[in-house]
Amino acid sequence: MTAEILVSIGMAFLWAFWIMIPAYIPNPAAALVGGGTPIDFGKCAKDGNRLFGDGKTWRGLIGGIFIGIIFGAAQMFLASYFHWDFLPEHTWVTVISLATGALLGDLTKSYFKRRLGKDRGAKWPLADMYDMVIGSLLLMVIALAVTGGLGWFDQFGDIFFGVLVFIAIMIISPVLHRGANIIGYMLGLKDRPW
Numbered sequence: 001m002t003a004e005i006l007v008s009i010g011m012a013f014l015w016a017f018w019i020m021i022p023a024y025i026p027n028p029a030a031a032l033v034g035g036g037t038p039i040d041f042g043k044c045a046k047d048g049n050r051l052f053g054d055g056k057t058w059r060g061l062i063g064g065i066f067i068g069i070i071f072g073a074a075q076m077f078l079a080s081y082f083h084w085d086f087l088p089e090h091t092w093v094t095v096i097s098l099a100t101g102a103l104l105g106d107l108t109k110s111y112f113k114r115r116l117g118k119d120r121g122a123k124w125p126l127a128d129m130y131d132m133v134i135g136s137l138l139l140m141v142i143a144l145a146v147t148g149g150l151g152w153f154d155q156f157g158d159i160f161f162g163v164l165v166f167i168a169i170m171i172i173s174p175v176l177h178r179g180a181n182i183i184g185y186m187l188g189l190k191d192r193p194w
Helices: 003-024 026-033 058-081 092-115 125-146 150-156 159-186
Strands: none
Touching (some): 003 026, 003 058, 003 092, 003 159, 026 092, 026 159, 058 092, 092 125, 125 150, 125 159
Protein backbone atom coordinates (compact mmCIF):
# COMPACT_ATOMS: atom_id res chain seq x y z
CA MET A 1 0.00 0.00 0.00
CA THR A 2 1.16 3.46 -0.73
CA ALA A 3 1.53 6.06 1.98
CA GLU A 4 -1.36 8.05 0.46
CA ILE A 5 -3.77 5.09 0.78
CA LEU A 6 -2.68 4.45 4.37
CA VAL A 7 -3.26 8.10 5.24
CA SER A 8 -6.71 7.94 3.61
CA ILE A 9 -7.59 4.83 5.63
CA GLY A 10 -6.33 6.44 8.85
CA MET A 11 -8.30 9.63 8.16
CA ALA A 12 -11.41 7.58 7.34
CA PHE A 13 -11.26 5.90 10.76
CA LEU A 14 -10.69 9.24 12.48
CA TRP A 15 -13.61 10.81 10.60
CA ALA A 16 -15.83 7.79 11.33
CA PHE A 17 -15.18 8.05 15.05
CA TRP A 18 -15.64 11.83 15.08
CA ILE A 19 -18.89 11.69 13.12
CA MET A 20 -20.37 8.95 15.29
CA ILE A 21 -19.54 10.29 18.77
CA PRO A 22 -23.05 11.78 19.19
CA ALA A 23 -24.43 8.33 18.28
CA TYR A 24 -22.01 6.29 20.41
CA ILE A 25 -22.71 8.20 23.64
CA PRO A 26 -26.52 7.93 24.10
CA ASN A 27 -26.77 4.17 24.71
CA PRO A 28 -24.28 3.94 27.59
CA ALA A 29 -25.58 7.30 28.88
CA ALA A 30 -29.13 5.90 28.89
CA ALA A 31 -27.91 2.98 31.01
CA LEU A 32 -26.36 5.45 33.47
CA VAL A 33 -29.32 7.79 33.83
CA GLY A 34 -32.15 5.35 33.03
CA GLY A 35 -34.72 3.80 35.27
CA GLY A 36 -38.21 4.82 36.18
CA THR A 37 -41.22 4.62 33.91
CA PRO A 38 -40.87 2.23 30.96
CA ILE A 39 -41.55 3.71 27.53
CA ASP A 40 -44.21 1.06 26.93
CA PHE A 41 -45.82 1.76 30.35
CA GLY A 42 -45.79 -2.01 30.97
CA LYS A 43 -48.09 -2.75 28.02
CA CYS A 44 -47.87 -5.96 26.01
CA ALA A 45 -48.33 -6.55 22.30
CA LYS A 46 -50.84 -9.07 20.88
CA ASP A 47 -48.17 -11.78 21.21
CA GLY A 48 -48.26 -11.41 25.00
CA ASN A 49 -44.73 -10.00 25.22
CA ARG A 50 -43.92 -6.46 26.32
CA LEU A 51 -43.65 -3.83 23.59
CA PHE A 52 -40.11 -2.85 24.65
CA GLY A 53 -39.53 -4.08 28.21
CA ASP A 54 -38.44 -2.54 31.50
CA GLY A 55 -34.97 -1.70 30.14
CA LYS A 56 -36.31 1.04 27.90
CA THR A 57 -37.39 3.98 30.05
CA TRP A 58 -38.38 7.57 29.38
CA ARG A 59 -35.60 8.84 31.63
CA GLY A 60 -33.02 6.75 29.77
CA LEU A 61 -34.32 7.78 26.35
CA ILE A 62 -34.47 11.52 27.07
CA GLY A 63 -31.32 11.55 29.20
CA GLY A 64 -29.32 9.51 26.67
CA ILE A 65 -30.33 11.74 23.77
CA PHE A 66 -29.59 14.88 25.79
CA ILE A 67 -26.11 13.65 26.80
CA GLY A 68 -25.37 12.67 23.18
CA ILE A 69 -26.34 16.18 22.07
CA ILE A 70 -24.11 17.69 24.79
CA PHE A 71 -21.15 15.66 23.47
CA GLY A 72 -21.95 16.77 19.92
CA ALA A 73 -22.16 20.39 21.02
CA ALA A 74 -18.77 20.00 22.70
CA GLN A 75 -17.38 18.65 19.43
CA MET A 76 -18.74 21.64 17.52
CA PHE A 77 -17.23 24.03 20.07
CA LEU A 78 -13.82 22.30 20.14
CA ALA A 79 -13.59 22.05 16.34
CA SER A 80 -14.43 25.73 15.98
CA TYR A 81 -12.24 26.94 18.86
CA PHE A 82 -9.15 24.96 17.84
CA HIS A 83 -9.80 25.28 14.08
CA TRP A 84 -9.87 21.51 13.50
CA ASP A 85 -10.56 21.92 9.78
CA PHE A 86 -9.25 18.40 9.11
CA LEU A 87 -12.36 16.91 10.77
CA PRO A 88 -15.89 16.85 9.37
CA GLU A 89 -18.01 19.73 10.61
CA HIS A 90 -20.98 18.77 12.74
CA THR A 91 -24.16 20.84 12.71
CA TRP A 92 -27.09 20.91 15.11
CA VAL A 93 -29.00 18.79 12.59
CA THR A 94 -26.32 16.07 12.46
CA VAL A 95 -25.76 16.05 16.22
CA ILE A 96 -29.44 15.92 17.21
CA SER A 97 -30.36 13.35 14.56
CA LEU A 98 -27.40 11.08 15.34
CA ALA A 99 -28.09 11.13 19.10
CA THR A 100 -31.82 10.60 18.64
CA GLY A 101 -31.47 8.03 15.88
CA ALA A 102 -29.08 5.92 17.93
CA LEU A 103 -31.65 5.35 20.68
CA LEU A 104 -34.56 5.04 18.25
CA GLY A 105 -32.57 2.31 16.47
CA ASP A 106 -32.00 0.58 19.81
CA LEU A 107 -35.68 0.93 20.67
CA THR A 108 -36.72 -0.53 17.30
CA LYS A 109 -34.38 -3.47 17.85
CA SER A 110 -35.90 -4.06 21.30
CA TYR A 111 -39.38 -4.09 19.78
CA PHE A 112 -38.41 -6.81 17.30
CA LYS A 113 -36.50 -8.76 19.96
CA ARG A 114 -39.69 -8.91 22.03
CA ARG A 115 -41.63 -10.05 18.96
CA LEU A 116 -39.13 -12.89 18.51
CA GLY A 117 -39.59 -13.85 22.17
CA LYS A 118 -36.07 -12.84 23.16
CA ASP A 119 -35.67 -11.71 26.76
CA ARG A 120 -34.13 -8.45 27.86
CA GLY A 121 -30.35 -8.72 27.51
CA ALA A 122 -30.51 -11.79 25.26
CA LYS A 123 -27.90 -11.83 22.51
CA TRP A 124 -28.88 -10.87 19.00
CA PRO A 125 -25.39 -10.33 17.53
CA LEU A 126 -25.81 -8.33 14.31
CA ALA A 127 -28.80 -6.35 15.54
CA ASP A 128 -27.05 -5.58 18.84
CA MET A 129 -23.99 -4.25 17.00
CA TYR A 130 -25.65 -2.23 14.26
CA ASP A 131 -29.03 -1.03 15.60
CA MET A 132 -27.72 2.35 16.67
CA VAL A 133 -25.61 2.73 13.51
CA ILE A 134 -28.59 2.14 11.22
CA GLY A 135 -30.92 4.28 13.34
CA SER A 136 -28.51 7.19 13.67
CA LEU A 137 -27.32 7.31 10.05
CA LEU A 138 -30.83 6.84 8.65
CA LEU A 139 -32.30 9.61 10.80
CA MET A 140 -29.36 11.89 9.97
CA VAL A 141 -29.83 11.44 6.21
CA ILE A 142 -33.59 12.05 6.55
CA ALA A 143 -33.04 15.14 8.71
CA LEU A 144 -30.42 16.54 6.31
CA ALA A 145 -32.72 15.90 3.34
CA VAL A 146 -35.70 17.59 5.05
CA THR A 147 -33.64 20.62 6.08
CA GLY A 148 -31.91 20.91 2.70
CA GLY A 149 -28.59 20.05 4.27
CA LEU A 150 -27.45 17.12 2.11
CA GLY A 151 -24.54 19.34 1.07
CA TRP A 152 -23.04 18.25 4.43
CA PHE A 153 -21.73 15.18 2.59
CA ASP A 154 -19.72 17.37 0.19
CA GLN A 155 -16.99 17.67 2.81
CA PHE A 156 -16.12 14.00 2.20
CA GLY A 157 -14.53 15.09 -1.06
CA ASP A 158 -15.09 12.08 -3.29
CA ILE A 159 -17.14 8.90 -3.22
CA PHE A 160 -14.06 6.76 -2.51
CA PHE A 161 -13.36 8.55 0.76
CA GLY A 162 -17.07 8.52 1.67
CA VAL A 163 -17.16 4.73 1.21
CA LEU A 164 -13.99 4.39 3.32
CA VAL A 165 -15.61 6.37 6.14
CA PHE A 166 -18.76 4.22 5.97
CA ILE A 167 -16.68 1.02 6.09
CA ALA A 168 -14.72 2.42 9.05
CA ILE A 169 -18.02 3.13 10.87
CA MET A 170 -19.11 -0.46 10.24
CA ILE A 171 -15.80 -1.78 11.63
CA ILE A 172 -15.36 0.38 14.73
CA SER A 173 -19.00 0.40 15.84
CA PRO A 174 -19.18 -3.24 16.99
CA VAL A 175 -15.77 -2.94 18.66
CA LEU A 176 -16.84 0.16 20.61
CA HIS A 177 -20.25 -1.38 21.36
CA ARG A 178 -18.64 -4.48 22.85
CA GLY A 179 -16.08 -2.45 24.79
CA ALA A 180 -18.75 -0.16 26.25
CA ASN A 181 -20.85 -3.16 27.28
CA ILE A 182 -17.91 -4.84 29.00
CA ILE A 183 -17.13 -1.64 30.91
CA GLY A 184 -20.82 -1.26 31.83
CA TYR A 185 -20.88 -4.84 33.08
CA MET A 186 -17.71 -4.32 35.14
CA LEU A 187 -19.23 -1.18 36.68
CA GLY A 188 -22.41 -3.04 37.53
CA LEU A 189 -24.53 -1.01 35.10
CA LYS A 190 -25.36 -4.00 32.89
CA ASP A 191 -26.42 -7.54 33.77
CA ARG A 192 -24.43 -9.07 30.91
CA PRO A 193 -21.19 -8.09 29.12
CA TRP A 194 -22.85 -7.88 25.67
